[in-house]
Amino acid sequence: MSPSGAEYIKQVKASVEEVDPSDVKPLLGNGVAIIDVRESDELASGKLPGAKAIPRGFLESRIEATVPDHSQKVVLYCASGARSALAANTLVRDLGYEDVVSMKGGITLWKDRGYDVEVPFQFTPEQRQRYSRHFLLPEVGEEGQKKLLEAKVLLLGAGGLGSPTALYLAAAGVGQLGIVDDDEVDVSNLQRQVIHKTSTVGVAKVDSAEAAINELNPDVKVVKYPVRLDSSNIMEIIEGYDLIVDGVDNFPTRYLLNDATVRLKIPVVSAAILGFEGQLSIFAPYDGPCYRCLFPVPPPAELAPSCGANGVLGVLPGTMGLLQATEVVKLIIGAGTPLIGRLLMYDALDATTTELKVRRDPACPICSREPEDISSEEMGVFPDYEAFCAAAG
Amino acid sequence: MATIRIPPVLRAAVGGEREVTAEGENVGDVLRALTESHPDTSAQIFSSDGELNRYVNVYLNDEDVRVLDGLGTGVGGGDVLVILPAMAGGA
Numbered sequence: 220m221s222p223s224g225a226e227y228i229k230q231v232k233a234s235v236e237e238v239d240p241s242d243v244k245p246l247l248g249n250g251v252a253i254i255d256v257r258e259s260d261e262l263a264s265g266k267l268p269g270a271k272a273i274p275r276g277f278l279e280s281r282i283e284a285t286v287p288d289h290s291q292k293v294v295l296y297c298a299s300g301a302r303s304a305l306a307a308n309t310l311v312r313d314l315g316y317e318d319v320v321s322m323k324g325g326i327t328l329w330k331d332r333g334y335d336v337e338v339p340f341q342f343t344p345e346q347r348q349r350y351s352r353h354f355l356l357p358e359v360g361e362e363g364q365k366k367l368l369e370a371k372v373l374l375l376g377a378g379g380l381g382s383p384t385a386l387y388l389a390a391a392g393v394g395q396l397g398i399v400d401d402d403e404v405d406v407s408n409l410q411r412q413v414i415h416k417t418s419t420v421g422v423a424k425v426d427s428a429e430a431a432i433n434e435l436n437p438d439v440k441v442v443k444y445p446v447r448l449d450s451s452n453i454m455e456i457i458e459g460y461d462l463i464v465d466g467v468d469n470f471p472t473r474y475l476l477n478d479a480t481v482r483l484k485i486p487v488v489s490a491a492i493l494g495f496e497g498q499l500s501i502f503a504p505y506d507g508p509c510y511r512c513l514f515p516v517p518p519p520a521e522l523a524p525s526c527g528a529n530g531v532l533g534v535l536p537g538t539m540g541l542l543q544a545t546e547v548v549k550l551i552i553g554a555g556t557p558l559i560g561r562l563l564m565y566d567a568l569d570a571t572t573t574e575l576k577v578r579r580d581p582a583c584p585i586c587s588r589e590p591e592d593i594s595s596e597e598m599g600v601f602p603d604y605e606a607f608c609a610a611a612g
Numbered sequence: 613m614a615t616i617r618i619p620p621v622l623r624a625a626v627g628g629e630r631e632v633t634a635e636g637e638n639v640g641d642v643l644r645a646l647t648e649s650h651p652d653t654s655a656q657i658f659s660s661d662g663e664l665n666r667y668v669n670v671y672l673n674d675e676d677v678r679v680l681d682g683l684g685t686g687v688g689g690g691d692v693l694v695i696l697p698a699m700a701g702g703a
Contacts, residue, residue, distance in 0.1 A: 470698065491699035494620050498699055514698040518621075518667040523698070562696070569630070573617070573694060575671050578679055 228301050235307040236320045240329045243267070243294050243322050252286045252293045255326075256306045259361070261298065265336030267329065272339075272361065275302050278309060282316075284357035289316050296322035296329070340365040346438065350392055363552035364392060368438060370551045373397040373460040375448060375476065377428040379536030380466030380490050380543065382414035387544040388464075389432040389439045393551070396432060397460060399444040400424040411533040448472055450598055453479045462550060464543055465489040466536075470517040477502065477510035478598040482590045486559075488546045490539045495532050495567040497539035500558055500577060501546055504586060507559035512580040535567055614642050616693045625652035639672060640683030642693060657695070669696040 222230065247253065253270040255262065262272055273281045275297070286293055293316060295303040303321040310316040322329070330336060339361065342350070346364075353359040353367075370393050374381045377400045385396060402424050404415040419427035425443035432441050444456055448467070457463060457479060465487050467473055473489075480487050486503040489510065502509050517523060542563070549555045564573040581587055613633050618626050626632055627650075634649065636642030643664075647654035659665050663683070670677045671694040677685045687693070 493699050496620055496699075498696075513669070514667065516667050518698055523621075564694075564696075566630075573674075575674050575694060575696065576676065578676060 228304065231308045232300070232304040232321075235304050235311065237300070237304065237323045238294070238320045239323055240332050240334060243296075243329075244334055246292075246294060250291075252291055254282075254285065254293060254295050254306075256295055256297050256302050257326075262339050263341065265330075265338045266326065267296065268335055268337040270296075270337075275306050278306050279314065281357045282310065282314065286316070289314070290318065292318040292320075294320050294322055297325045299325040299327050301325075340368075346392075349436070349438075353391070358554040359552055363554070366551050366553075367392045367548065368394045370462070371395040371397070371460045372547055372551075373399065373457055373463045374466070375399050375463065375472070376466045376468070377412070377414060377424040378402070378408065378466060378468070379411045379492065379531065380540040381464070382412040382428070383537045383540035384464050384466070384544045384547070385414055385428055385432060386435065387541060388547060389436045391544075391548055392436060392438050393547075394438065395440045395442060397442040397444060397456070398425050398428055399446065399448055399456060400428075401445050401447045411531065411536050413537065448475070450475060450595070453598075454483070454595075457485060458483060460485060462547055463487045464547060466540070466543070470523060473510060474517070475598055478585050478593060480504060481509050481586045482593045482598070484590060486550060488543045488550070488558075490543045492531055492535050492539050493529060495535060497535055497542075497565045497567075498562060499539060499542050499546075499565070500562040501550070503557070503559045504590075508577045508579045509583060509586040511585050512583045513562070513577050515580070515584070532567055538565060538567065613689055614687045614691045614693055616642065616646055617695065619695050619697045621697050622653055622656060622695065625656070626650045636687055638681075638683065638687055639670060639677050639685045639693065642687050643670070643683070667698065670694070671696060 247268055253267050255266045255270045255272045256275040256278060258274050259272065266272065271285050273285060293310065295306045297303040300321060300323050303325065307319045307321040310319045350364045353364050354361060372388055372393050374385055374396060377385060377398050385398065388396060404419050404422050404424055404427050406420050408415060409417060414431045415427045423445055425445045429441040429443060432439050446452060453475060463480060463485055465476060476487065481504040484504045486501060488501050490497060490499045546558055550557055560577050562575045562577050585593060613635055616632050616634055618630055618632060623629065632646065634642045634645035636645050643657055647657060657665060657668055664670060672680060672685055672687065673692055
């Protein structure tokens, strides 16, 4: 005769290793995977510090994203110790995990002992629906979405690259988007700058972009900087941002930005476009090369078409801007392999991509030194560049 | 015979081609063969002392030739040289 449910749980509990909360406490933060197998609506009252939430119904499908190594020690817990025992049984018997224990008495006993709990970020019902497709991805989940909502990202320019980047980062729920742009929307922008509309021609780009973002996602706070970035304002503007998205259209600002971000150790997700081709890389100060490691000096004017007006395929900044947005999201949630130390070239006409290695330059005039040794006077400095651009007309 | 990818800013100097091929035992030879066939590229690639201009990055396949043996880096038949100029377009 089959056992009753209660008998079955008793049998399973007898066959898995159970540990007391006092044995789990010293394991926190020591490389042991602590997994909360309760349903997501049970987490509001708190979970063990650092625990990852995988509802038992998703255990088999999600455990490997969190614990890829089957020999790693895993502690499972639930409300009272029954579901975690069943989950431990599954991990050991069916999935071959080697060192799995279930915490006796669950979080109820943990709290009774007076141990600390971490109260998870509370999503509103509307946010649960809005970000539901993110919650379904183990790489994002509630933790990643919380990071997105708490992130501050600065966009340099609400133009070709900045438009699609801003829209998708807003949709993804990045909590604060700063936008630096001193321009107004022109009808010639609308072939590619999709955040603006025919109805906002003549409006300041920061205002036009803010309206579009607010309409898309009210979770996003927009901070507007209707100025040109220069050495007098850059440190004040960029300080406090977690990441910067560089889509500026001129070399002087790119060098200035590089030097300031190295000084403040802020990663820059950088893209450039021309005609049918784009370049993309991440410059993460001291983790990888900086812009000056890659391009120590700017090209002369005849090789620097950004000095004047050039054509660009309307969809190209969309492609490159969304690759930037993807790298931004990855950096915020800590998923995947970021494009640090690598440069991606995209050729739209050929439909090909090429990846190049970018090395840190041990003799880099900026990032070979400590941030505090980089003076304000030398930031963004390079020889005669304004003159070159002026010469190019 | 190596393939050289020509960036947009140099295409006018090679008759609009996106890729050209050139003979040479090493990176310097291949690039000099390019500048001999297309003299307008010369001043943009080489400085007056015959070295690579500092604002031009040249990659053998995916590696910067400066971390290999520079212009002396050996080049095989199936290799691709990528000339990478800095670009700043964003608008």
